[in-house]
Amino acid sequence: MSDLSIYEKQSFGQKLSFGRQSALLIIDFQVGFANPEVLGGYNINEAMDKTVILLKTAREHGIPIAHVRYATQCEGSDIGTFALKVPTLKTLTVDCADAQFVPLLMPLTGEYVSVKRHSSAFFGTNLSSWLTFMGVDTLFIAGCTTSGCVRASTIDASAYGLRPMVVLDCVGDRAQGPHEASIFDMGQKYADLLSLDEAMSHFSGKS
Amino acid sequence: MSDLSIYEKQSFGQKLSFGRQSALLIIDFQVGFANPEVLGGYNINEAMDKTVILLKTAREHGIPIAHVRYATQCEGSDIGTFALKVPTLKTLTVDCADAQFVPLLMPLTGEYVSVKRHSSAFFGTNLSSWLTFMGVDTLFIAGCTTSGCVRASTIDASAYGLRPMVVLDCVGDRAQGPHEASIFDMGQKYADLLSLDEAMSHFSGKS
Amino acid sequence: MSDLSIYEKQSFGQKLSFGRQSALLIIDFQVGFANPEVLGGYNINEAMDKTVILLKTAREHGIPIAHVRYATQCEGSDIGTFALKVPTLKTLTVDCADAQFVPLLMPLTGEYVSVKRHSSAFFGTNLSSWLTFMGVDTLFIAGCTTSGCVRASTIDASAYGLRPMVVLDCVGDRAQGPHEASIFDMGQKYADLLSLDEAMSHFSGKS
Amino acid sequence: MSDLSIYEKQSFGQKLSFGRQSALLIIDFQVGFANPEVLGGYNINEAMDKTVILLKTAREHGIPIAHVRYATQCEGSDIGTFALKVPTLKTLTVDCADAQFVPLLMPLTGEYVSVKRHSSAFFGTNLSSWLTFMGVDTLFIAGCTTSGCVRASTIDASAYGLRPMVVLDCVGDRAQGPHEASIFDMGQKYADLLSLDEAMSHFSGKS
Numbered sequence: 001m002s003d004l005s006i007y008e009k010q011s012f013g014q015k016l017s018f019g020r021q022s023a024l025l026i027i028d029f030q031v032g033f034a035n036p037e038v039l040g041g042y043n044i045n046e047a048m049d050k051t052v053i054l055l056k057t058a059r060e061h062g063i064p065i066a067h068v069r070y071a072t073q074c075e076g077s078d079i080g081t082f083a084l085k086v087p088t089l090k091t092l093t094v095d096c097a098d099a100q101f102v103p104l105l106m107p108l109t110g111e112y113v114s115v116k117r118h119s120s121a122f123f124g125t126n127l128s129s130w131l132t133f134m135g136v137d138t139l140f141i142a143g144c145t146t147s148g149c150v151r152a153s154t155i156d157a158s159a160y161g162l163r164p165m166v167v168l169d170c171v172g173d174r175a176q177g178p179h180e181a182s183i184f185d186m187g188q189k190y191a192d193l194l195s196l197d198e199a200m201s202h203f204s205g206k207s
Numbered sequence: 208m209s210d211l212s213i214y215e216k217q218s219f220g221q222k223l224s225f226g227r228q229s230a231l232l233i234i235d236f237q238v239g240f241a242n243p244e245v246l247g248g249y250n251i252n253e254a255m256d257k258t259v260i261l262l263k264t265a266r267e268h269g270i271p272i273a274h275v276r277y278a279t280q281c282e283g284s285d286i287g288t289f290a291l292k293v294p295t296l297k298t299l300t301v302d303c304a305d306a307q308f309v310p311l312l313m314p315l316t317g318e319y320v321s322v323k324r325h326s327s328a329f330f331g332t333n334l335s336s337w338l339t340f341m342g343v344d345t346l347f348i349a350g351c352t353t354s355g356c357v358r359a360s361t362i363d364a365s366a367y368g369l370r371p372m373v374v375l376d377c378v379g380d381r382a383q384g385p386h387e388a389s390i391f392d393m394g395q396k397y398a399d400l401l402s403l404d405e406a407m408s409h410f411s412g413k414s
Numbered sequence: 415m416s417d418l419s420i421y422e423k424q425s426f427g428q429k430l431s432f433g434r435q436s437a438l439l440i441i442d443f444q445v446g447f448a449n450p451e452v453l454g455g456y457n458i459n460e461a462m463d464k465t466v467i468l469l470k471t472a473r474e475h476g477i478p479i480a481h482v483r484y485a486t487q488c489e490g491s492d493i494g495t496f497a498l499k500v501p502t503l504k505t506l507t508v509d510c511a512d513a514q515f516v517p518l519l520m521p522l523t524g525e526y527v528s529v530k531r532h533s534s535a536f537f538g539t540n541l542s543s544w545l546t547f548m549g550v551d552t553l554f555i556a557g558c559t560t561s562g563c564v565r566a567s568t569i570d571a572s573a574y575g576l577r578p579m580v581v582l583d584c585v586g587d588r589a590q591g592p593h594e595a596s597i598f599d600m601g602q603k604y605a606d607l608l609s610l611d612e613a614m615s616h617f618s619g620k621s
Numbered sequence: 622m623s624d625l626s627i628y629e630k631q632s633f634g635q636k637l638s639f640g641r642q643s644a645l646l647i648i649d650f651q652v653g654f655a656n657p658e659v660l661g662g663y664n665i666n667e668a669m670d671k672t673v674i675l676l677k678t679a680r681e682h683g684i685p686i687a688h689v690r691y692a693t694q695c696e697g698s699d700i701g702t703f704a705l706k707v708p709t710l711k712t713l714t715v716d717c718a719d720a721q722f723v724p725l726l727m728p729l730t731g732e733y734v735s736v737k738r739h740s741s742a743f744f745g746t747n748l749s750s751w752l753t754f755m756g757v758d759t760l761f762i763a764g765c766t767t768s769g770c771v772r773a774s775t776i777d778a779s780a781y782g783l784r785p786m787v788v789l790d791c792v793g794d795r796a797q798g799p800h801e802a803s804i805f806d807m808g809q810k811y812a813d814l815l816s817l818d819e820a821m822s823h824f825s826g827k828s
Contacts, residue, residue, distance in 0.1 A: 339542070368546030578702075
């Protein structure tokens with residue numbers, strides 16, 4: 001991308017590196033997002049498959065894990081203008097099949113779980129409080145969509161004082177263009193970009 | 208953009224339309240962002256020029272106006288990991304020349320003003336409280352950068368229950384690719400996209 | 415209270431008066447708070463009885479209604495240091511009997527509902543977003559406890575730019591001293607204090 | 622207080638104990654709060670004197686320090702309904718003498734500083750982000766008023782996942798009744814209560 005030179009000149013895109021305590025956040029890997037006829041598409045299902053591996057490794061090494069899913073609990077009025085912009089979101093009612101976590105990525109007892117009503121996993125949840133209580137300063141991020149809830153959550157993770165780590169193999173979007181544009185922006189401004197192997201290596205204490 | 212078809216099929220990109228009471232938010236039009244050697248570039252200065260016109264019209268018609276600027280008040284520790292990712296941000300100390308609003312877009316007494324330390328104009332400010340107190344439900348957004356603070360503020364405006372209106376002529380970025388990608392995403396998910404003429408027409412009570 | 419004179423001299427305790435659009439918020443009227451052996455006591459059950467009347471009137475007149483209840487969804491780690499200070503709170507798991515709304519105050523479909531993990535009904539929920547989207551500027555508050563979640567929610571209602579209206583007959587606490595002290599503080603700093611009759615009269619359009 | 626028995630029976634008032642990293646927060650020790658003719662009274666000046674000692678010790682031992690003060694930056698519209706309830710607050714404009722920190726408690730370069738517009742030191746500031754970035758999990762609290770901004774900040778410190786430590790000698794209020802009632806409530810629900818000596822001993826590494 002030819003835009004890169006001005007970012008480099010202005011000091012964007014430095015490496016954050018890992019902090020003291022990591023956690024894993026998985027965003028919106030729900031049934032409806034696994035289905036291109038509902039809210040899925042492009043590389044979301046592949047990102048879900050890779051996240052199954054990442055989650056297994058995180059659990060094996062005692063990494064704190066947070067699961068967040070999108071749903072309306074109030075026939076759409078609680079998701080506000082988001083439902084006016086994207087009416088399909090109103091169909092994700094909290095108990096419907098499409099709003100549930102996909103079977104291979106179900107939370108275990110003791111893992112953090114929240115329903116959210118907006119893009120960011122932090123907005124209208126107490127995710128940041130839980131991370132503070134758990135002593136977390138470094139947040140690995142998986143989920144969908146890259147240009148929607150992953151990006152919004154990454155911006156907020158940075159704003160809340162955390163080190164966001166976007167696991168490239170584990171984030172997906174409904175279309176390629178927005179996916180790649182958001183990867184670029186997040187890597188320049190807010191987050192380090194890692195492969196699944198690098199994330200697993202870190203969770204295993206090898207980096 | 209060929210990605211558009213899946214967005215259309217999934218109901219993205221509907222029109223919000225105006226609500227009951229509008230306000231104008233101007234983000235980070237500061238001296239350092241007018242200078243490509245600091246944090247500026249591409250079409251930011253042009254967006255500033257157009258915003259001078261928009262601000263004049265807003266004032267003439269009594270539209271509530273909020274000005275937000277980026278600065279560190281604590282040698283960079285208060286901007287957290289953002290300063291690790293983009294070290295130049297640490298140079299924008301609250302009293303330095305580069306951190307001031309550009310001369311043609313200075314706030315007037317009685318207009319809302321906040322210093323922020325992160326991307327979103329809402330994060331770490333009480334902007335949403337002021338908008339609620341003023342009865343605002345529709346937020347016109349100008350400022351820079353499109354893919355940074357404008358986008359983060361637009362996401363939050365949506366999350367806070369507002370109708371975000373991005374004024375296309377009045378938002379700028381340091382590079383064209385990220386600018387256009389964020390315009391697309393915001394128009395699909397969070398905001399209506401308007402021209403300067405449409406915004407001025409609305410402020411004047413003609414729409 | 416002899417302390418009153420300095421509050422008067424310093425201008426505390428003025429009347430807010432009603433705004434443009436009211437809503438009703440009911441906080442933590444759950445099974446466990448109806449039981450003095452769990453988290454109840456003093457006048458909470460009486461406040462619940464009076465709130466049944468208030469809720470009926472609110473529904474009859476189309477007042478937007480929000481219900482918030484306290485629960486842990488993560489074996490206590492999601493409520494953080496609150497569970498260290500008050501270990502009983504960990505027993506209010508999201509699906510247990512004590513954590514459910516009392517039968518006479520169950521939400522109806524379309525009313526706003528959130529689970530919260532801290533004192534304030536606003537913290538870690540998107541209540542303020544829903545209120546903004548509904549055009550609400552005046553918030554009637556019922557619930558328990560007066561010195562705990564009612565007070566924390568009233569402080570936040572004020573901070574979010576709203577006019578808090580504490581309905582005296584409809585707020586209860588586990589002990590009289592803290593109840594009365596918080597009523598005094600809220601009336602001086604954040605909220606107007608109303609009787610059930612005054613609230614019903616307003617909902618009915620008579621004030 | 623005879624109310625205490627029900628609190629004990631319901632498990633309230635357990636000890637939090639210190640965490641891994643402490644910080645000191647000083648709230649609203651401003652010129653106008655040192656003056657009973659403006660917003661001061663009762664034991665505020667004494668609490669300021671004791672805080673001078675606490676601050677000196679904190680600095681000597683490298684404890685991170687945050688200073689927050691109350692002010693309007695927008696002729697009162699930015700403080701919302703708080704200014705309707707307490708009109709005197711509108712006189713604390715950001716540059717006026719009464720809104721400045723008292724001379725003996727001025728921030729040093731590198732210490733966290735924010736202007737706030739509501740009771741809580743966390744609301745409309747990025748205090749929680751800074752604390753996260755600094756790795757803080759335990760927050761010592763000094764300031765005024767006990768029943769206003771100290772209490773609101775203590776509630777929020779708990780909600781954000783921190784261990785609040787209220788330093789009894791270093792918090793003051795304009796009247797005795799509300800001061801004591803809030804000390805009781807905070808000790809039962811949110812915070813450990815410490816003397817100045819205990820706080821200094823901890824900062825010095827002796828506890």
